[in-house]
Amino acid sequence: MKIDEEKIKEVLTRNVEKMIGQEELERKLRSGRRLRIKHGVDATSSLLHLGHAVNFWKMREFQELGHKVIFLIGDFTTQIGDPTGRLEARPEISSRQAVENAKTYLAQASKILINKPSLLEVRKNSEWYKKMNILNFLKLAKKITHARLIKREMFQARISKNQEIFTHELLYPIFQGYDSVMIKSDLTIIGSDQLFNEMLGRHFQEALGQQPQTIMTTVITPGLDGGVKMSKSLGNYVAITDTPNDQFGKIMSIPDALIGTYLTVYTKLSLDEILALKKLSFLKAKERLAYEIVKLYYGEKKADQAREFFQKTFREKKLPDDLPSYKFLSGKETLGEILRKAGLVPSAAEYRRLVRAGAVEINQRKVSDPTFKPLNPAVVRIGKKKFLKIVPS
Secondary structure (H helix, E strand, C coil), X not given: CCCCHHHHXXXXXXXEEEEECHHHHHHHHCCCCCCEEXXXXXXXXXXXXXXXXXXXXXXXXXXXXXXXXXXXXXXXHHHCCCCCCCCCCCCCCCHHHHHHHXXXXXXXXXXXXXCCCCCEEEEECHHHHCCCCHHHHHHHHCCCCHHHXXXXXXXXXXXXCCCCCCHXXXXXXXXXXXXXXXXXXXXXXXXXXXXXXXXXXXXXXXXXXXXXXXXXXXXXXXXXXXXXXXXCCCCCCCECCCCHHHHHHHHHCCCHHHHHHHXXXXXXXXXXXXXXXXXXXXXXXXXXXXXXXXHHHHCHHHHHHHHHHHHHHHHCCCCCCCCCEEEECCCCCCHHHHHHHCXXXXXXXXXXXXXXXXXXXXXXXXXXXXXXXXCCCEEEEECCCEEEEXXXX
């Protein structure tokens, strides 16, 4: 394995929020042994966006040092349902659907991860749970107390609201934790919402005579609208599978205050390069940000084309310098309502006619649904000459 001190320093610091077991990890990295990096996914959704990708780029950094990612498909645990962050039980998803979702998810992750047998291994946790008998499970359950499980923040939130906690939900963290034992995980890279489950992984590894895995949580960045984080349900995300033009256009819509954060978290530019970009105008820095993100997923040629498309669409069509701006209620008003209130269309019927004619665009994309409700800052074009910048209030 590569023991590159500069690389090790960067991989342990950039975009890292917290580490549990850092000294153990540093010793392992310098031992020359190939580490096993756990990435478990229940794949209740097949979408992968930039927020998810932060963890995959961190895994890629470890792969570049010669370490192996274990991509663990939770085809068994999906049928239990991860209660993380939920105030009610998840609807059940079949094992078959979980595997199909995971295949799509893995295909997107492979835009980032090095997909070679020596560096990427795909497993399913049904391999061991379908063979586990009830006596073996009871032996495992004896190693954890109810008091420890019930302390979990989201369970306490349900208790405070007098909402039910089902027994299978209490068992879920046990199964996720035991996965770490079965794949002999040295490191897991997660969002902070999975910390409780992965701490049980350390607990079971120690109880069963293994060296405990290090847990690394990465920074969580705001969504395109400046909200808490990127989310499919909020619509404030850039998907890995978005077209180059869509990725570029979405990034150009972010609030200026996010440019520095996005450059650090979502690009591979050095910190010195980022510092230099912060000295440029917001527009130039944002264009470079959008370019670098498209380049990561589609290469330089597509990034050049996306930049050219954006410039032709917005620059050469000469957006007015005094582009009017209108504040709207994010996710609560349709685009038609916003444009009527702003005085750009006279009626709902005329707005629907314009949409059918393909004459309404938002951030370079034609609007096809008259009931569309925007969430993020955007530039709207009606016909060839009417423009409006909309900003969430």
